[in-house]
Structures are given as C-alpha cells and as structure tokens.
Amino acid sequence: MDRPAWKPAHSEREQQHRVDVMRGLKSTRRATLIGLFLVVSLAARADRLVVMGDDRYAPVIYAEAGRPAGFLVDLLRRAQVYSGDEYDIQLMPWKRAYAMALRGMGGLIGVSHNSERAPLFDYSKPVYDDAIRVVVLKGQEFKFDGLEDLKGKNVGGVAGASYGEAVDRAIASGLFTVDRDIGQSSRLRKLLAGRLDAAFIGNGEAGFRLVLESHPELQANRERFVLLPTPLARDPLHLAFAKSMQQHAAVQRFDAAMERVMADLKAEAARERAKLDKRP
Structure with missing residues (x-):
C-alpha cells in the first residue's frame, strides 16, 4: 500500500515566520541585556x-x-x-x-x-570666573589701580576665603589688613558704620546690587556706596x-x-x- 507523502507540519512561509520571531526575541533579549548592563555599570560607578x-x-x-x-x-x-x-x-x-x-x-x-x-x-x-570688586563710601573714594593702593587700609573680606595668590600674599605681608566675616551684607553695614575703609564684594556688579537689596539698612543707604571701577581680581x-x-x-x-x-x-x-x- 502506498504511504502518503510526508508533508511538513508548517509551510515554508510559516517556518520562516517562526525563525524571524525567534530572531526578534533574541534581539530583544540582547538589547534588554545590554540596557541592563549599562544601567548596572552606571550604578556601579555612580x-x-x-x-x-x-x-x-x-x-x-x-x-x-x-x-x-x-x-x-x-x-x-x-x-x-x-x-x-x-x-x-x-x-x-x-x-x-x-x-x-x-x-x-x-x-x-x-x-x-x-x-x-x-x-x-x-x-x-x-x-x-568670579570678579572681586572694592566698595567704599561716597566721599571716601581713592585711586585704585592695584594692590599698593590698599596700603594701610582696613578692608572687609570673607572668613577663610582666598582672593587669589597675589591678594593673599599682599594680606600676608601686612600691606593691608582684612576684617573677616561670614557675609557680604554685614560687611557693607560695617562699612556704613565707619568700621572699614573698604569692602571686598564678589560676583561683580550683579553681586553688589544683590547685597544692597538684601537688607533694609543697605537699601535705604544704597546711594552712599561706590563700586570702584577696577576689579581687585578675577578669581x-x-x-x-x-x-x-x-x-x-x-x-x-x-x-x-x-x-x-x-x-x-x-x-x-x-x-x-x-x-x-x-x-x-
């Protein structure tokens, strides 16, 4: 008796589809594993x-x-x-x-x-790049073109701060003294009270304006302060x-x-x- 010819359970098209699906799954798994590896690597070094x-x-x-x-x-x-x-x-x-x-x-x-x-x-x-400026009271301006122009003056500055190598050396040599504090607002109020000859203020003109706006006493006396034109340093x-x-x-x-x-x-x-x- 003739046996029926064997036929594949699926057509060639169906088989190719299954292969494509398996390849897709492998690609997806590979991408997922790569993604997980990157996340773990980032977490490991972060x-x-x-x-x-x-x-x-x-x-x-x-x-x-x-x-x-x-x-x-x-x-x-x-x-x-x-x-x-x-x-x-x-x-x-x-x-x-x-x-x-x-x-x-x-x-x-x-x-x-x-x-x-x-x-x-x-x-x-x-x-x-921080611009350090020198502030004085109106009527007490002085020529400031360099550190020598601060000779003998008492200037307000930040506790623990460095103003750059040249300024730090001038302070250490006693060219001028620095009255240290923890904030720019209190520094300008000391200047206003006559306890300083000048004050160092950071952040250039923008910083100067913000300090004046930070306290009612400074706001009321803002016209009494003068920002000298030459920066002390760029830091x-x-x-x-x-x-x-x-x-x-x-x-x-x-x-x-x-x-x-x-x-x-x-x-x-x-x-x-x-x-x-x-x-x-």
Whole structure:
C-alpha cells in the first residue's frame, strides 16, 4: 500500500515566520541585556557625593528659604545628569564648609585654587570666573589701580576665603589688613558704620546690587556706596575634594559632564537669541 507523502507540519512561509520571531526575541533579549548592563555599570560607578558651599554668596551660591540656590547650584544639578553621580548640596558659612571639606567630609564648590591648597585638594576645571570688586563710601573714594593702593587700609573680606595668590600674599605681608566675616551684607553695614575703609564684594556688579537689596539698612543707604571701577581680581572657582577622599575619578566625571552642560547652555542661549530675532 502506498504511504502518503510526508508533508511538513508548517509551510515554508510559516517556518520562516517562526525563525524571524525567534530572531526578534533574541534581539530583544540582547538589547534588554545590554540596557541592563549599562544601567548596572552606571550604578556601579555612580556615587552620592556631599558637596558643600557658601550659604551667603548670591547670586553665585546661597541659601534661599533654607534651600540651595544660585548659578553654581544649577550647574551641579545639570552636571549630575551626565556624570551619573548625585550631588547632595549642603550650604553653610564658608569657613565651616572649607574646614569640613579639608577633613574629607565632602566636596567643596566655589573654591579658589592657590599654591597652599593645591597639595590638599583635587580640583575640577574652573566652573565660574568670579570678579572681586572694592566698595567704599561716597566721599571716601581713592585711586585704585592695584594692590599698593590698599596700603594701610582696613578692608572687609570673607572668613577663610582666598582672593587669589597675589591678594593673599599682599594680606600676608601686612600691606593691608582684612576684617573677616561670614557675609557680604554685614560687611557693607560695617562699612556704613565707619568700621572699614573698604569692602571686598564678589560676583561683580550683579553681586553688589544683590547685597544692597538684601537688607533694609543697605537699601535705604544704597546711594552712599561706590563700586570702584577696577576689579581687585578675577578669581576662577572650582569643585574640589580633599585628596584624602580619593575622589579624582569623580572630579574627572564632573569635568566631562560640565563640557556637555556648557554645550547645552550655549545651545539654549542660541535658541533664545533666535526667538528674539524672529520678533517683529
């Protein structure tokens, strides 16, 4: 008796479909595994890093209603998207923040670089170029073209702050004295009371205006203050970690992230300019 010819359970088209489905599943699994690997890799290298800073240095960095605010805070929040690290921003008086950072209790944002600090910290590339200005009372202006013009004067400045190598050397040599404090508002009130010959104010004209707006006494007497035209110094600010923390890799991740952040900021500025150009 003739046996019926064997026929495949599925047509060639159906078999090809099954093959395609299996290939698709394998591709999906492969993509899923790659995605999981990337997530795990990112989590493995990411850290939650405490970063401390000044709570009274508006508009660059300050506390507003108890929360971190300012340009440097915005940069940190943008950078953590790219670095994979989470920055726990804690603001306090600068002298305390610096002392805690030196003990390895966290990083420090807004710190100047100098030869004394260089062996102690791992520094990022500069993130902000701070303009330090000299403020005096109207009627007590003096010619200021350089540090020699401060000779013998009593000037208000931040406790624990560096104003750059040249200024720090002039202070150490006794060329002029610095009355240290924890905030720019109290410094200008001392100037107003006649307890200082001049005051150092950070963040250029914008910082000067914000300080005047920060206290009723300063607002009422704003016309009595004069900002001398020549800046004391331009002071690049950095993110830094004590070398004892061994966070050099975190600094490198931050630097790489900041390159992308600055590219984003330039693109945003270009889009805003384009919008303005289109207005009638």
